[in-house]
Amino acid sequence: MNENREKLRSLLTDVLLLGDGEFRFDLKRTDVDAWDSLAVVSIAVGVEETFQYHMSAEEAAAVQGVADLMKILEGQAIRF
Amino acid sequence: MSPLLDRPPFGPRDDEALRREMAALTHFHRRACPPYAELTKGLGKPRRLEDVPFVHVGLFKQMELRSEHASVRHQRVLKSSATTSGTSSRIPLDDESSRRQARSVVAILSDFIGAEPRPLLVLDDPRSLRDGGELPARVAAALSLKAMASDLRFVLPPARPVRWDAVKAALEKSGDVLVYGLTGILWAGWAAAAIPADVRGRLAKARVTFVHSGGWKTLEAPPVTRAAFEAALLAGTGKGSQVLDYYGLVEQVGIVYPLCRADARHVPVWADVIVRDPLTLEPRRGQEGQLQLMNPLPLGAPYHSVLTEDVGVRLPDGCPCGRAGRRFQLRGRIPQAEIRGCANG
Numbered sequence: 555m556n557e558n559r560e561k562l563r564s565l566l567t568d569v570l571l572l573g574d575g576e577f578r579f580d581l582k583r584t585d586v587d588a589w590d591s592l593a594v595v596s597i598a599v600g601v602e603e604t605f606q607y608h609m610s611a612e613e614a615a616a617v618q619g620v621a622d623l624m625k626i627l628e629g630q631a632i633r634f
Numbered sequence: 635m636s637p638l639l640d641r642p643p644f645g646p647r648d649d650e651a652l653r654r655e656m657a658a659l660t661h662f663h664r665r666a667c668p669p670y671a672e673l674t675k676g677l678g679k680p681r682r683l684e685d686v687p688f689v690h691v692g693l694f695k696q697m698e699l700r701s702e703h704a705s706v707r708h709q710r711v712l713k714s715s716a717t718t719s720g721t722s723s724r725i726p727l728d729d730e731s732s733r734r735q736a737r738s739v740v741a742i743l744s745d746f747i748g749a750e751p752r753p754l755l756v757l758d759d760p761r762s763l764r765d766g767g768e769l770p771a772r773v774a775a776a777l778s779l780k781a782m783a784s785d786l787r788f789v790l791p792p793a794r795p796v797r798w799d800a801v802k803a804a805l806e807k808s809g810d811v812l813v814y815g816l817t818g819i820l821w822a823g824w825a826a827a828a829i830p831a832d833v834r835g836r837l838a839k840a841r842v843t844f845v846h847s848g849g850w851k852t853l854e855a856p857p858v859t860r861a862a863f864e865a866a867l868l869a870g871t872g873k874g875s876q877v878l879d880y881y882g883l884v885e886q887v888g889i890v891y892p893l894c895r896a897d898a899r900h901v902p903v904w905a906d907v908i909v910r911d912p913l914t915l916e917p918r919r920g921q922e923g924q925l926q927l928m929n930p931l932p933l934g935a936p937y938h939s940v941l942t943e944d945v946g947v948r949l950p951d952g953c954p955c956g957r958a959g960r961r962f963q964l965r966g967r968i969p970q971a972e973i974r975g976c977a978n979g
Contacts, residue, residue: 565764568764568766569763569764571766571767588767590709592709592710592763592769592777595763595777595780595786596763596764598786599760599763599786599787599788600760600763600764602760602787602788602800603760603761603788603791608787608800608803610785611783611784611785611786
């Protein structure tokens, strides 16, 4: 796993309170109970801290799964 | 949803409507939380607001009270800051109460700082949001402003200065920003900090609203007065900038008591503050005493009526600031109460 994939896995596992082996890169918001409005904020703040990219409130609210998040970050030249 | 939330927060009070809601909520928690039912066994239906049973805030450090009901969907646990004994209060949050609590905070604070959304800068560690399903009270306080924010940035990394680059980025997008921090953090991190010249230039043209909560313990050596604190924050900020201090407890999440220019803390119509004799716990009128706080918002646990360790006095209704309704002054903490870094006025 490349470094950015590992950083993203670690961030989302923390925020979404996932257990070992529960994280998948195809996880959707509807798959995870803990992906609530607080998690949306926590992910946006965590992305800024981890990848130095500040997500707007609209961007953060529109994320429906890990793939959406990766797409946003890839748009900022962050490779996975 | 409490119908009282539909009213202006500082308009005419309807304490009979509040009593009815508090009585119904007390009944709900007695059915949904067996330890609470045991604690309040033998107490009748509250006929006055003073009769609503209270739980001492210390109990939330000793046990996690939780109300279980089909209508309650629990989320994370809200955790107070550590006390001198090393214990924290733990308050279970739930979906519906969180919605009510967010609406309450926005209504109360909007009356003081306006409702227009603006970027929110939080002087706290971004990693505080990732605490294994627990939410520190100071972060919850910051996030209670989220509904008033068009954008959100946590700008204080651990053991480092404020991220002035992030502050500047927010100021580049808007000349009107909200800044939240605990009183001590706002002092050390912002008021007493060396702000870079390019950020100072932006701040001079911006309307900055500083919102802070929590006590002044960390500002006691050397002592910092409220006037000096506010002057330091506002120095070099643009027209219309202001500082707002509010009192709130983790055990009363959703209710904040802002301090007005007449040195009074205002109570919204959907909450109440009762002053009690610290020895007999009888209600006191016109005298200083121990504060009981109540509100009809929480479903997930019986923290709708709590006896605090804080001391205050109710002031006559009607305030020189123009707000109607109930108000009080915070005077300190009861002797030998644990220092938790809050509520010493």
